[in-house]
Amino acid sequence: xxxxxxxxxxxxVFVAAVCLELYQAQHxxxxxxxxxxxxxxxxxxxxFQVYEPCPRCDSTEVILxxxxxxxxxEKLCIHPRGKIAVNLIKCxxxxxxxxxxxxxxIERMKRPQEKTSED
Numbered sequence: 854x855x856x857x858x859x860x861x862x863x864x865x866v867f868v869a870a871v872c873l874e875l876y877q878a879q880h881x882x883x884x885x886x887x888x889x890x891x892x893x894x895x896x897x898x899x900x901f902q903v904y905e906p907c908p909r910c911d912s913t914e915v916i917l918x919x920x921x922x923x924x925x926x927e928k929l930c931i932h933p934r935g936k937i938a939v940n941l942i943k944c945x946x947x948x949x950x951x952x953x954x955x956x957x958x959i960e961r962m963k964r965p966q967e968k969t970s971e972d
Contacts, residue, residue, distance in 0.1 A: 885910035887930030893917065893937060898959050899926065903945045915941060937962065 886904060900918040904910070915938040917929045931938045944958035 885912065885914060886916065887914045889930065890932040890935075891929040893919070893929060893931060896937060896962070897921075898962065900955065901941055901945075901959070903942055903950075913942065 896917065897920040898917050899920055902914075902916045904914040904916070906912055913933040915931050915933050917931060917937075918926055919929065921927055933939075933942065940962060941958055944961055945955075948954040948957060
């Protein structure tokens with residue numbers, strides 16, 4: 854069976870449209886940095902990252918870097934609606950997302966813990 858020129862052109866346009874749609878896909882499932890969340894009880898935080906929702910991940914992600922008992926560091930994903938994450942996100946927005954002022958947020962988190970340990 855021979856395809857006519859018109860049918861061939863239609864098929865090429867259709868294939869090109871499908872390829873273009875797949876190439877420009879806005880949502881890629883399963884590309885978040887944090888597939889699961891950790892619980893933190895004693896946060897010895899040295900750094901944190903806040904990743905806002907984007908086309909590849911539709912939720913805010915908070916990743917902490919902390920010092921473990923053996924003085925090594927580890928990165929932990931924490932739930933963005935948890936107490937620590939909410940406080941860090943609020944502080945991060947308050948300092949206008951300046952990387953150089955991150956320690957202000959970390960110090961602010963340490964202050965309430967030091968007050969309760971002194972009582």
